[in-house]
Amino acid sequence: MNINKNSLKERTQLLLVLAGIFLILTAILVFAVYALNSIDFIHIRISSTASVFAFLGLVMLGTGVLSVIGSMLDGFRRHVFHHSFKLGGMMIQEILLIVIFGGMIHWIDRWVDGVEIGNIQTEFTLTLFLYGLIQWAPFKDYWNLEPHRTASSYAEVVLNGCNP
Numbered sequence: 212m213n214i215n216k217n218s219l220k221e222r223t224q225l226l227l228v229l230a231g232i233f234l235i236l237t238a239i240l241v242f243a244v245y246a247l248n249s250i251d252f253i254h255i256r257i258s259s260t261a262s263v264f265a266f267l268g269l270v271m272l273g274t275g276v277l278s279v280i281g282s283m284l285d286g287f288r289r290h291v292f293h294h295s296f297k298l299g300g301m302m303i304q305e306i307l308l309i310v311i312f313g314g315m316i317h318w319i320d321r322w323v324d325g326v327e328i329g330n331i332q333t334e335f336t337l338t339l340f341l342y343g344l345i346q347w348a349p350f351k352d353y354w355n356l357e358p359h360r361t362a363s364s365y366a367e368v369v370l371n372g373c374n375p
Contacts, residue, residue: 246340
């Protein structure tokens with residue numbers, strides 16, 4: 212088997228990056244659970260580490276499916292509404308995506324044995340919390356509600372005395 216140093220180095224770096232991403236997502240889930248448990252009406256019980264990994268993996272898979280559904284809804288919204296009712300169409304699209312994601316969280320909770328979400332308030336709060344993390348991720352494209360305006364940095368605004 213002939214593997215050169217660069218290929219081995221690239222594979223090692225890729226595995227380290229994937230492990231880092233997985234650890235960060237695990238930390239986010241643990242933070243989410245502890246943050247939600249601090250609220251009085253939130254009831255989440257996790258019985259094993261394997262359950263957390265199964266839950267996290269299925270949520271990540273659900274996020275991928277959600278992005279495909281979101282792309283389809285975005286294309287449908289643009290086709291139907293064109294440029295009219297843009298904000299209303301986006302609002303309806305986001306509500307549909309939150310409802311679909313909530314259904315995914317519900318079925319993931321039912322399927323994974325070691326994670327028990329106690330009541331509907333907990334499912335709803337966890338859904339909104341995780342959807343907020345997904346929605347406001349730094350790699351997500353932003354909505355440009357005013358395409359005629361240029362994107363300006365803070366320094367440009369200060370130098371011009373206004374936002375052009």
